Amino acid sequence: MDYEPVIGLEIHVQIKTRTKMFTAAPYAYGAAPNTLTDAVVLGLPGTLPVLNHTAIEKCAQLGLMLQCEIAEVCKWDRKNYFYPDSPKNYQLTQNEQPLCIGGKVEIELPGPSRNVEGEHRWVTLNRIHLEEDPGKLTHESFETVIDFNRAGVPLAEIVTEPDLYSSTEAVSFLNALRQLIVYAGISDCDMEKGQMRCDANVSLRPKGTDTLGTRTEMKNLNSISNVRAAIEYEIRRQTEILEDGGSILQETRRWDAAKSESFSLRSKEEAHDYRYFPDPDLMPVLFPRERVTELGAELPERPLDRQRRYQKDFELPYTLTSVLCPERELCEFFEAALLEHSAPKAIANYIANDLLRELAEASEHGQSALSISQCPLTPAHIASLVRVIDEGVISKQIGKEVFSEMFRTGNMPEVIIEEKGLKQSNDSGEIEALCQAAIAGNAKAVAQYKEGNAKALNALKGPVMKATKGKANPAMLDQVLRKLIDEG
Amino acid sequence: MTEKPHIDIDYVANLARIDLSGEEKAKLGTQLNDILGYFEKLNAVDVEGVEPMAHAHQIDNVWRTDDEPGPTYGPEVLTEMSPESRDNQVVVPKVVE
Numbered sequence: 001m002d003y004e005p006v007i008g009l010e011i012h013v014q015i016k017t018r019t020k021m022f023t024a025a026p027y028a029y030g031a032a033p034n035t036l037t038d039a040v041v042l043g044l045p046g047t048l049p050v051l052n053h054t055a056i057e058k059c060a061q062l063g064l065m066l067q068c069e070i071a072e073v074c075k076w077d078r079k080n081y082f083y084p085d086s087p088k089n090y091q092l093t094q095n096e097q098p099l100c101i102g103g104k105v106e107i108e109l110p111g112p113s114r115n116v117e118g119e120h121r122w123v124t125l126n127r128i129h130l131e132e133d134p135g136k137l138t139h140e141s142f143e144t145v146i147d148f149n150r151a152g153v154p155l156a157e158i159v160t161e162p163d164l165y166s167s168t169e170a171v172s173f174l175n176a177l178r179q180l181i182v183y184a185g186i187s188d189c190d191m192e193k194g195q196m197r198c199d200a201n202v203s204l205r206p207k208g209t210d211t212l213g214t215r216t217e218m219k220n221l222n223s224i225s226n227v228r229a230a231i232e233y234e235i236r237r238q239t240e241i242l243e244d245g246g247s248i249l250q251e252t253r254r255w256d257a258a259k260s261e262s263f264s265l266r267s268k269e270e271a272h273d274y275r276y277f278p279d280p281d282l283m284p285v286l287f288p289r290e291r292v293t294e295l296g297a298e299l300p301e302r303p304l305d306r307q308r309r310y311q312k313d314f315e316l317p318y319t320l321t322s323v324l325c326p327e328r329e330l331c332e333f334f335e336a337a338l339l340e341h342s343a344p345k346a347i348a349n350y351i352a353n354d355l356l357r358e359l360a361e362a363s364e365h366g367q368s369a370l371s372i373s374q375c376p377l378t379p380a381h382i383a384s385l386v387r388v389i390d391e392g393v394i395s396k397q398i399g400k401e402v403f404s405e406m407f408r409t410g411n412m413p414e415v416i417i418e419e420k421g422l423k424q425s426n427d428s429g430e431i432e433a434l435c436q437a438a439i440a441g442n443a444k445a446v447a448q449y450k451e452g453n454a455k456a457l458n459a460l461k462g463p464v465m466k467a468t469k470g471k472a473n474p475a476m477l478d479q480v481l482r483k484l485i486d487e488g
Numbered sequence: 489m490t491e492k493p494h495i496d497i498d499y500v501a502n503l504a505r506i507d508l509s510g511e512e513k514a515k516l517g518t519q520l521n522d523i524l525g526y527f528e529k530l531n532a533v534d535v536e537g538v539e540p541m542a543h544a545h546q547i548d549n550v551w552r553t554d555d556e557p558g559p560t561y562g563p564e565v566l567t568e569m570s571p572e573s574r575d576n577q578v579v580v581p582k583v584v585e
Contacts, residue, residue, distance in 0.1 A: 017555055018555045018556070018557055019552070019555050019556065019557050019558070023558070024552065024556065024557060024558030024559075025557070025558060025560050026557035026558075026560065032563070032576065033563060033575065033576045033577045034561075034563035034566050034567070034576050034577065034578075035560060035562065035563055035576075036560055037560060037561050037565070037566060038558065038559065038560055038561055039561075042561070042565075042566060050550065050551060050552050051550065051551035051552065052551065052552055052555060053551040053552060053553045053555075054553075054555040056551070073542075073548075075542040080503075082505055083583070084578075084580045084583060097542075137583065138577075139582060139583070139584055140582070141582075142582055143579050143580065143581065143582055144579070144580050144581070144582050144583045144584075145574065145575075145577040145578065145579050145580075146577055146578040146579075146580065147577050148566065148578075254584070265584070273503060275503065278542055278543070280543070280544075282550075283542075283543055283545070283547050283548045283549065283550045284542040284543065284548045285548065285549060285551075286548050286549055
């Protein structure tokens with residue numbers, strides 16, 4: 001029998017605020033252990049939690065980015081469990097009435113090759129709720145050590161419906177989700193820093209049926225490649241069990257990235273019984289509709305909407321939009337340049353190719369590429385460069401040289417062209433004389449050209465470009481050569 | 489509603505991670521069942537037309553709006569309270585295999 005996997009994801013995202021969800025203790029990744037706590041974080045007797053309004057508004061914005069309905073009323077529950085990552089033996093979360101309801105995310109599946117746009121589809125969400133991050137446990141050989149710095153950090157849990165059908169779709173979903181969240185400035189989603197973490201629920205069903213099989217939950221997926229590998233491993237594992245006539249045990253499994261396998265978490269907790277009940281210390285949140293509208297108006301255009309707009313309005317090819325659109329800063333740089341000189345394709349090309357290459361090369365060896373915010377160039381630099389090329393002041397070829405110089409010095413192209421004397425030569429007398437010399441010096445190329453090999457002309461252009469240090473106007477050069485040969 | 493409330497004292501004690509003697513189980517079991525009995529009384533009240541409330545007080549939107557970091561504890565506040573610690577982290581028995 002052929003089986004089809006059905007996957008649902010739960011993604012935890014740390015919301016970028018200065019202070020924690022229920023107290024003013026700050027959070028920063030990488031701080032010395034247990035230096036970012038206070039009485040509320042440690043759950044000391046007599047303390048009371050107070051909501052972080054910024055976190056609530058940012059979570060509502062996350063919901064709007066993901067096309068959720070924002071609840072008019074939401075409230076807080078205690079999830080009771082004993083585990084050393086929680087100092088109070090319960091987690092404050094939203095069980096019954098979450099802040100964001102439903103939602104959907106547009107994803108792009110990989111195309112037949114990197115340069116070809118893939119199929120798009122929508123993935124349905126169930127909800128997003130706000131909760132507090134637990135502390136961080138480190139399991140050593142014989143002991144577990146606890147750092148409560150992370151405890152209490154605002155955490156949004158995004159829950160999808162079982163609406164993903166392969167590891168590839170799950171990866172596409174996570175990439176789309178990360179782009180949306182980073183775009184809106186809600187989180188940096190750095191999985192290495194634990195800002196985004198993923199649990200995957202996987203089940204199999206006979207192909208063509210729409211029942212759901214028994215699922216297992218995979219925890220500890222802290223990179224996109226782990227998500228892919230863990231889901232593929234679980235599909236193989238379940239397929240083997242079912243093909244042998246066995247049945248799947250509903251359980252939580254832990255992914256071990258080093259061994260590339262998952263193992264069952266021996267669970268003495270029986271069926272989880274978290275005994276949720278409304279938290280008596282926190283009051284409900286009423287979300288006024290006009291505030292939802294205001295928060296929505298602050299949000300940027302979604303990356304795939306922007307991509308469609310660029311393709312339609314500017315006729316940019318996918319090879320350019322797929323580089324620009326995933327990064328909001330690149331798009332804003334591009335749009336700012338467009339305001340100065342309306343040549344979308346050439347500007348997009350300079351940003352997607354030359355600028356990103358220079359940024360990558362400018363970074364320290366082994367470091368990641370510089371970001372656009374560290375770029376020595378402004379949108380005006382790129383716009384001016386494209387303008388002087390369009391106006392015939394310099395050739396495209398010289399443009400490359402000016403670009404590198406611009407990146408190195410931060411000077412505007414006009415200054416560089418002036419200083420280095422790079423202005424294109426439109427002196428038809430000089431070009432004609434050089435062309436005649438080139439024709440006289442390469443009878444073979446002339447003969448080939450006359451036989452219909454248009455490319456042979458390049459052999460004649462070379463010496464002229466060399467003599468003018470690349471400054472001969474290419475269009476004029478081409479025209480003069482053809483005229484001289486045809487007339488000769 | 490006619491069914492008499494019953495609490496599984498062994499299950500509840502296990503969830504709360506407490507060991508109870510037979511005598512304690514009998515005593516606490518009865519007390520907890522009595523408490524559940526009060527809820528039965530509440531259930532009997534006619535609440536037709538009354539809006540459900542999330543809290544006994546009708547207050548909402550109590551929050552901090554400034555997101556300004558406040559004071560923090562040094563690690564010793566925590567480690568002095570814990571039975572065992574090392575390098576400013578709390579040490580507990582290993583919780584996964």
